Amino acid sequence: MACQIQLAVTYFVAIFLFFSSNSSLCCPQDQKEALLLFKELLIRELIQNQSSFQSLADLESWNSGLDCCNWKRVTCNSIKSSKQVNGLDFYYLVPSLSSGATVTTSILTPLFRITTLTLLDISDNSIQGEIPSIGFGNLTKLVHLDMSHNNFRGSIPRELFLLRDLQYLDMSSNLIDGMLSGELSALRSLRYLKLDENFLYGQIQLQIGNLTELLVLSLRQNKFTGGIPSSLSNLKKLEILDLSNNSLSMGVPPDIGTLPNISTLALSKNLLTGKIPRSIQEMGNLKTLQLDNNLLSGKIPAWLFHLKNLQSLHLGGNKLSWDNNAIIVPKFQLSELSLRSCQISGHIPAWISNQTGLNYLDLSDNQLEGSFPLWLAEMDIGSIILSDNKLSGSLPPRLFQSQSLSILALSRNNFSGELPETIGEADMMMLMLSDNGFSGSVPESLSKVYRLILLDLSKNNFSGNNFPTFSSESFLAYVDLFSNKFSGPIPTGFGQDMIMLSLGQNEFSGPLPRNLTKFLQLRHLDLHDNNVTGEVPSFLSQLSSLQVLSLRSNSLEGSIPSDLSNLTKLQILDLYDNKLNGSIPPRFGNLQGMIYPPDTSSISSALFSFPIQLEDLIVNWKASKQGLSRYNLDFYSLLDLSSNELQGEIPPSLGGLKSLKLLNISRNHLSGRIPLSFGNLESIETMDLSHNNLSGHIPSTFAKLQEISTLDLSNNKLVGQIPQSPQLDRINDPKFYANNTGVCGAQILVPSQEAPSTEYPMPEDGKSEGESFSWEAAAIGFPAGFTAAIVVVYGTGCFHIKPRQQRRRPRRSRHLT
Numbered sequence: 001m002a003c004q005i006q007l008a009v010t011y012f013v014a015i016f017l018f019f020s021s022n023s024s025l026c027c028p029q030d031q032k033e034a035l036l037l038f039k040e041l042l043i044r045e046l047i048q049n050q051s052s053f054q055s056l057a058d059l060e061s062w063n064s065g066l067d068c069c070n071w072k073r074v075t076c077n078s079i080k081s082s083k084q085v086n087g088l089d090f091y092y093l094v095p096s097l098s099s100g101a102t103v104t105t106s107i108l109t110p111l112f113r114i115t116t117l118t119l120l121d122i123s124d125n126s127i128q129g130e131i132p133s134i135g136f137g138n139l140t141k142l143v144h145l146d147m148s149h150n151n152f153r154g155s156i157p158r159e160l161f162l163l164r165d166l167q168y169l170d171m172s173s174n175l176i177d178g179m180l181s182g183e184l185s186a187l188r189s190l191r192y193l194k195l196d197e198n199f200l201y202g203q204i205q206l207q208i209g210n211l212t213e214l215l216v217l218s219l220r221q222n223k224f225t226g227g228i229p230s231s232l233s234n235l236k237k238l239e240i241l242d243l244s245n246n247s248l249s250m251g252v253p254p255d256i257g258t259l260p261n262i263s264t265l266a267l268s269k270n271l272l273t274g275k276i277p278r279s280i281q282e283m284g285n286l287k288t289l290q291l292d293n294n295l296l297s298g299k300i301p302a303w304l305f306h307l308k309n310l311q312s313l314h315l316g317g318n319k320l321s322w323d324n325n326a327i328i329v330p331k332f333q334l335s336e337l338s339l340r341s342c343q344i345s346g347h348i349p350a351w352i353s354n355q356t357g358l359n360y361l362d363l364s365d366n367q368l369e370g371s372f373p374l375w376l377a378e379m380d381i382g383s384i385i386l387s388d389n390k391l392s393g394s395l396p397p398r399l400f401q402s403q404s405l406s407i408l409a410l411s412r413n414n415f416s417g418e419l420p421e422t423i424g425e426a427d428m429m430m431l432m433l434s435d436n437g438f439s440g441s442v443p444e445s446l447s448k449v450y451r452l453i454l455l456d457l458s459k460n461n462f463s464g465n466n467f468p469t470f471s472s473e474s475f476l477a478y479v480d481l482f483s484n485k486f487s488g489p490i491p492t493g494f495g496q497d498m499i500m501l502s503l504g505q506n507e508f509s510g511p512l513p514r515n516l517t518k519f520l521q522l523r524h525l526d527l528h529d530n531n532v533t534g535e536v537p538s539f540l541s542q543l544s545s546l547q548v549l550s551l552r553s554n555s556l557e558g559s560i561p562s563d564l565s566n567l568t569k570l571q572i573l574d575l576y577d578n579k580l581n582g583s584i585p586p587r588f589g590n591l592q593g594m595i596y597p598p599d600t601s602s603i604s605s606a607l608f609s610f611p612i613q614l615e616d617l618i619v620n621w622k623a624s625k626q627g628l629s630r631y632n633l634d635f636y637s638l639l640d641l642s643s644n645e646l647q648g649e650i651p652p653s654l655g656g657l658k659s660l661k662l663l664n665i666s667r668n669h670l671s672g673r674i675p676l677s678f679g680n681l682e683s684i685e686t687m688d689l690s691h692n693n694l695s696g697h698i699p700s701t702f703a704k705l706q707e708i709s710t711l712d713l714s715n716n717k718l719v720g721q722i723p724q725s726p727q728l729d730r731i732n733d734p735k736f737y738a739n740n741t742g743v744c745g746a747q748i749l750v751p752s753q754e755a756p757s758t759e760y761p762m763p764e765d766g767k768s769e770g771e772s773f774s775w776e777a778a779a780i781g782f783p784a785g786f787t788a789a790i791v792v793v794y795g796t797g798c799f800h801i802k803p804r805q806q807r808r809r810p811r812r813s814r815h816l817t
């Protein structure tokens with residue numbers, strides 16, 4: 001059988017040159033066997049784990065009857081009239097995303113026998129487990145090793161540092177931790193070192209400066225601390241230096257500019273202090289300079305504008321300042337510019353108009369004023385971020401005729417006027433106009449922007465009773481119309497990808513439309529402070545993804561449908577301030593989202609995968625109205641049914657809602673006793689049962705409530721002792737127990753079983769403020785005052801004094817984070 005000679009030359013990113021000729025050479029039997037064993041182990045693991053693996057098709061050519069040098073993904077070279085396997089390219093052999101397949105490091109074991117390997121690429125394969133250190137140590141001829149995008153754990157093994165020929169090492173996107181040992185510097189030939197997106201910590205060792213052949217050094221997104229070692233300035237060949245997203249502190253090394261060939265210097269998202277070093281002006285090849293999100297200070301130097309090759313300049317999110325009066329004639333043509341939070345005042349700098357290739361502009365969080373310049377609208381920039389400034393006036397219609405505009409963020413400015421009809425011509429994905437003075441109705445043409453994912457028009461003065469109707473194929477997922485003057489029926493003309501629909505504080509009216517049920521992905525439905533009428537329809541229970549349902553402050557009537565308890569993800573249900581009657585459905589005790597603590601794995605997949613700012617969710621918390629950040633809602637379980645007309649007894653099943661932090665059923669007509677089971681509400685922080693007709697004792701099980709900090713039982717018909725516990729003893733404001741039939745306890749300095757005496761003065765006037773004994777008891781027929789008090793004391797074993805103002809502790813409103 002004829003075999004092919006394949007000669008592989010590996011250089012830097014391993015370029016293979018193939019020469020073919022006829023020869024009788026074949027790959028060594030032991031190497032063939034090792035590869036066949038690898039294939040067998042791989043397939044066995046995949047079958048065991050029931051993964052589908054369509055793309056293993058390449059391994060079908062791995063036939064024991066053929067020369068392994070002819071197999072796909074295998075390369076050989078010939079040395080002294082024999083052939084050897086020297087390259088294995090197993091990139092994306094196990095497609096992780098498509099099938100969720102995972103394999104363990106044990107499949108690699110056979111490969112460590114092929115000691116002639118110079119190239120091994122096992123990237124993107126979802127391989128799990130510790131790095132097989134002894135194994136890799138065997139592959140002493142390796143020049144190119146790519147193990148990126150797997151799930152390798154543990155620290156970088158010392159054995160790797162013995163691979164003296166290694167030129168290319170990529171271990172990015174794994175779960176590797178530990179310190180980065182100075183022994184790494186033994187890899188003298190290293191030209192390419194990438195350890196991005198791992199969990200490496202400690203200092204970047206000085207010895208890294210011994211790797212003088214390095215062209216690429218990338219340690220992005222780890223946990224490195226300490227300063228950037230000055231020895232980096234030994235790496236004269238360096239072209240890419242990326243240390244962004246670590247916790248590096250101190251200054252940028254002043255002689256960083258002595259690296260003549262640097263094209264990318266990325267130090268973003270660290271804790272770097274000091275000024276931008278002057279030496280950077282020596283970096284004539286610099287294309288990308290990312291120093292954003294550090295603690296750099298001082299003035300932005302004018303010489304930056306003379307860096308001819310600069311294309312991407314990110315300085316935002318530091319403590320830098322900028323003199324906007326200086327005359328700037330830049331020598332660069334940028335594609336990206338971020339000068340966020342650079343204390344820029346005055347107008348949007350005019351020199352930007354000459355940056356004709358600009359695709360990304362972030363000037364947010366400055367003190368820019370004046371109107372949106374027409375020249376900027378005409379530049380066809382992809383992302384324009386001007387939020388948090390003082391810009392005013394209306395938007396030029398030309399802006400939306402841009403061929404490129406995909407993100408427009410103008411939130412928290414003073415823009416006004418109506419949105420131009422041209423808005424439908426832009427191909428935007430995100431439009432953020434929150435907190436401005438825009439008015440008028442939203443042009444119907446907006447519905448033609450078919451790529452739109454996020455629409456934030458909150459806190460403006462928009463009106464109109466006919467919101468644009470988007471097609472059912474629309475990608476729209478986040479719609480925030482909070483705090484405007486929109487009216488008419490609740491809009492449902494969105495596609496089926498809706499995740500958040502926030503319509504609070506408008507003038508929407510009419511019943512909840514059945515068309516809402518098409519939003520099967522909907523997680524937040526917020527309609528608070530509108531004029532929604534009719535009943536709470538039981539079809540809402542079809543919104544199976546719903547996590548937050550706020551219908552507070554509307555005009556809903558009828559009873560609460562028991563079927564809402566089918567919403568297994570529901571964590572926040574707010575029906576405060578409606579006209580709901582009937583009883584609390586006992587099946588609410590089954591609300592899974594209020595029973596089980598939030599799944600921490602789901603928190604990483606939070607509502608938003610991009611950094612945007614949306615208005616908070618308004619809730620009652622600790623007896624006041626507060627905003628809850630939409631980023632943290634996963635952590636909260638709240639049930640607020642207060643200020644309705646609910647009757648009947650409280651279902652004891654509610655005591656099963658173990659992860660509930662707030663339960664507010666106050667201001668209803670609930671009667672009967674407080675269920676003993678409420679002592680099981682182990683996460684409860686705020687419980688408000690006030691202003692009902694509840695009678696009987698406060699359950700002694702309340703002593704088990706470890707987290708409670710606000711408990712309001714006032715204005716009921718409760719009697720008896722307040723249970724004692726360290727936590728309950730802190731709730732000592734008498735107003736939380738006031739206006740009951742007779743509640744006593746050390747907390748409110750009302751002793752039990754005590755005969756009245758002159759030490760406990762009686763209220764002179766039964767109608768005085770803070771009157772504490774029950775008017776119901778008094779109304780039985782006894783005259784108000786002393787006699788009634790006697791009845792209360794003897795009837796319940798308790799005696800009340802008038803709450804004293806000075807015992808009240810100042811209540812600080814705790815803002816939720």
Ligand SMILES: *[C@@H]1O[C@H](CO)[C@@H](O)[C@H](O)[C@H]1NC(C)=O
Pocket residue numbers: 045048049102103104128
């Ligand atoms: C594959 O399945 C086996 C048995 O079910 C399990 O022990 C192993 O952890 C799984 N491997 C991976 C990588 O998930």
Ligand SMILES: *[C@@H]1O[C@H](CO)[C@@H](O)[C@H](O)[C@H]1NC(C)=O
Pocket residue numbers: 109112113114115134135138
């Ligand atoms: C290292 O390679 C030799 C063959 O050269 C082999 O016998 C040995 O098992 C390998 N060691 C490991 C840990 O794979």
Ligand SMILES: *[C@@H]1O[C@H](CO)[C@@H](O)[C@H](O)[C@H]1NC(C)=O
Pocket residue numbers: 185206207209210231
């Ligand atoms: C590595 O660099 C350090 C200082 O940067 C130096 O002292 C040391 O001798 C170097 N190590 C080797 C092996 O060259």
Ligand SMILES: *[C@@H]1O[C@H](CO)[C@@H](O)[C@H](O)[C@H]1NC(C)=O
Pocket residue numbers: 221222245269
């Ligand atoms: C920075 O790194 C953290 C993890 O350490 C990651 O969650 C975050 O997304 C990264 N941020 C950026 C901007 O890359």
Ligand SMILES: *[C@@H]1O[C@H](CO)[C@@H](O)[C@H](O)[C@H]1NC(C)=O
Pocket residue numbers: 236237260261
């Ligand atoms: C910088 O790059 C140029 C062109 O690629 C090269 O000729 C020169 O040797 C490099 N300088 C250093 C110090 O490596």
Ligand SMILES: *[C@@H]1O[C@H](CO)[C@@H](O)[C@H](O)[C@H]1NC(C)=O
Pocket residue numbers: 328329350351352353354
């Ligand atoms: C833009 O560049 C031209 C020539 O390149 C120059 O004449 C003009 O003044 C520049 N405009 C601004 C605003 O810098």
Ligand SMILES: *[C@@H]1O[C@H](CO)[C@@H](O)[C@H](O)[C@H]1NC(C)=O
Pocket residue numbers: 390392393414416
């Ligand atoms: C916002 O603009 C209006 C005019 O549209 C002006 O009267 C008002 O003073 C501006 N507010 C601020 C804070 O600049």
Ligand SMILES: *[C@@H]1O[C@H](CO)[C@@H](O)[C@H](O)[C@H]1NC(C)=O
Pocket residue numbers: 437439440461463
């Ligand atoms: C909002 O718009 C209405 C008319 O629709 C107008 O009367 C009102 O003054 C506007 N409010 C603000 C704050 O601009």
Ligand SMILES: *[C@@H]1O[C@H](CO)[C@@H](O)[C@H](O)[C@H]1NC(C)=O
Pocket residue numbers: 492493513515
């Ligand atoms: C409800 O959706 C249907 C199609 O799904 C549509 O024909 C109808 O107009 C919608 N009704 C409202 C009030 O939006």
Ligand SMILES: *[C@@H]1O[C@H](CO)[C@@H](O)[C@H](O)[C@H]1NC(C)=O
Pocket residue numbers: 509531533555
């Ligand atoms: C709510 O709607 C009803 C009936 O449509 C109307 O009578 C009432 O005035 C509205 N309330 C508010 C606050 O707009």
Ligand SMILES: *[C@@H]1O[C@H](CO)[C@@H](O)[C@H](O)[C@H]1NC(C)=O
Pocket residue numbers: 538539541542563566
């Ligand atoms: C809710 O679940 C109950 C049983 O768990 C079922 O009988 C009922 O049909 C469900 N309701 C809806 C609207 O799916």
Ligand SMILES: *[C@@H]1O[C@H](CO)[C@@H](O)[C@H](O)[C@H]1NC(C)=O
Pocket residue numbers: 714715735736738739769770771
């Ligand atoms: C007790 O009831 C009286 C009369 O209804 C009321 O004026 C007072 O505000 C109530 N006290 C508290 C603390 O709710």
